[in-house]
Amino acid sequence: MPATTLDGKATAAAIRTELTDRVAALTAAGHRPGLGTLLVGDDPGSRWYVNAKHSDCAQVGIASIQRELPATAGLADVLAVVEELNADPACTGYIVQLPLPRQVDEYAVLEAMDPGKDADGLHPTNLGRLVLGVEGPLPCTPVGIVELLRRHDVPIAGAEVVVVGRGITVGRPLGLLLTRRSENATVTLCHTGTRDLASHLRAADIVVAAAGVPGLVTRDLVKPGAAVLDVGVSRVDGKIAGDVAKDVVEVAGHVAPNPGGVGPMTRAMLLQNVVLAAERDAARSVPSA
Ligand SMILES: Nc1nc2c(c(=O)[nH]1)N[C@@H](CN(C=O)c1ccc(C(=O)N[C@@H](CCC(=O)O)C(=O)O)cc1)CN2
Numbered sequence: 001m002p003a004t005t006l007d008g009k010a011t012a013a014a015i016r017t018e019l020t021d022r023v024a025a026l027t028a029a030g031h032r033p034g035l036g037t038l039l040v041g042d043d044p045g046s047r048w049y050v051n052a053k054h055s056d057c058a059q060v061g062i063a064s065i066q067r068e069l070p071a072t073a074g075l076a077d078v079l080a081v082v083e084e085l086n087a088d089p090a091c092t093g094y095i096v097q098l099p100l101p102r103q104v105d106e107y108a109v110l111e112a113m114d115p116g117k118d119a120d121g122l123h124p125t126n127l128g129r130l131v132l133g134v135e136g137p138l139p140c141t142p143v144g145i146v147e148l149l150r151r152h153d154v155p156i157a158g159a160e161v162v163v164v165g166r167g168i169t170v171g172r173p174l175g176l177l178l179t180r181r182s183e184n185a186t187v188t189l190c191h192t193g194t195r196d197l198a199s200h201l202r203a204a205d206i207v208v209a210a211a212g213v214p215g216l217v218t219r220d221l222v223k224p225g226a227a228v229l230d231v232g233v234s235r236v237d238g239k240i241a242g243d244v245a246k247d248v249v250e251v252a253g254h255v256a257p258n259p260g261g262v263g264p265m266t267r268a269m270l271l272q273n274v275v276l277a278a279e280r281d282a283a284r285s286v287p288s289a
Pocket of ligand 1: 049095096097169259261263
């Protein structure tokens with residue numbers, strides 16, 4: 001029997017519907033959420049992601065604030081927009097689309113963001129909160145993966161999870177998230193220095209492939225019945241090529257395809273972060289009796 005699809009597109013659509021009512025309630029109470037984005041450069045993939053984020057916002061009623069800089073922008077140009085978004089009351093949360101051009105220090109930019117407006121959960125303070133296990137915005141792709149598994153009843157607690165890739169948007173925070181008490185998985189974080197990737201993959205109940213190496217996870221490396229989530233993005237002849245070979249569906253129990261799996265969940269969790277932050281702000285602004 002072929003694997004069950006972890007349908008990120010349909011799941012994200014359901015989440016957007018759920019968020020619409022919460023945005024309407026916030027707006028009626030004078031706390032309309034607004035998502036800001038900063039896109040630096042002209043990478044077509046990044047532009048597509050940013051445009052998709054704003055079209056999602058329009059669908060649920062979140063206001064959009066779009067800022068752009070040319071590929072030649074330097075750190076000072078980027079920091080000037082970050083300061084502007086930090087100060088803009090209509091912008092309740094924002095993201096800086098990654099990756100940034102080589103000449104711009106990504107970490108200096110993330111650090112300059114107001115952690116209370118960090119809709120990506122990538123500010124060092126918010127990553128620190130994740131390490132400590134205290135409340136804060138969670139990185140969108142990792143929390144999207146957990147939500148996708150939960151909504152398809154894939155058991156996480158006690159599972160052996162192998163994550164391939166240690167980047168800051170997926171692998172590293174996903175390891176932290178899945179090992180919290182509330183998720184309770186055992187995580188092996190594999191990367192280019194891993195000596196025997198095949199043996200780790202073959203033992204996994206859940207595989208998250210985020211290496212950006214087309215076809216890295218082949219069917220002979222997957223335990224029968226395992227859940228396999230493809231997060232790798234490479235472009236081959238203008239089309240997305242994921243990290244997971246097509247015939248893995250013949251052995252896996254669940255597969256999150258790419259496209260149509262984790263990507264739409266990343267966007268849905270961004271909206272959720274914006275709504276959660278606006279709800280927290282609204283609760284704080286209610287005068288106590
Ligand atoms: N500031 C951030 N930058 C980046 C992040 C991030 O979470 N924050 N993650 C990725 C890109 N990303 C979000 O920005 C993202 C990736 C994929 C998708 C998506 O919906 N993909 C679709 C297909 C898209 C296509 O056809 O090209 C899918 O998988 O079905 C949305 C957002 C790096 N940068």
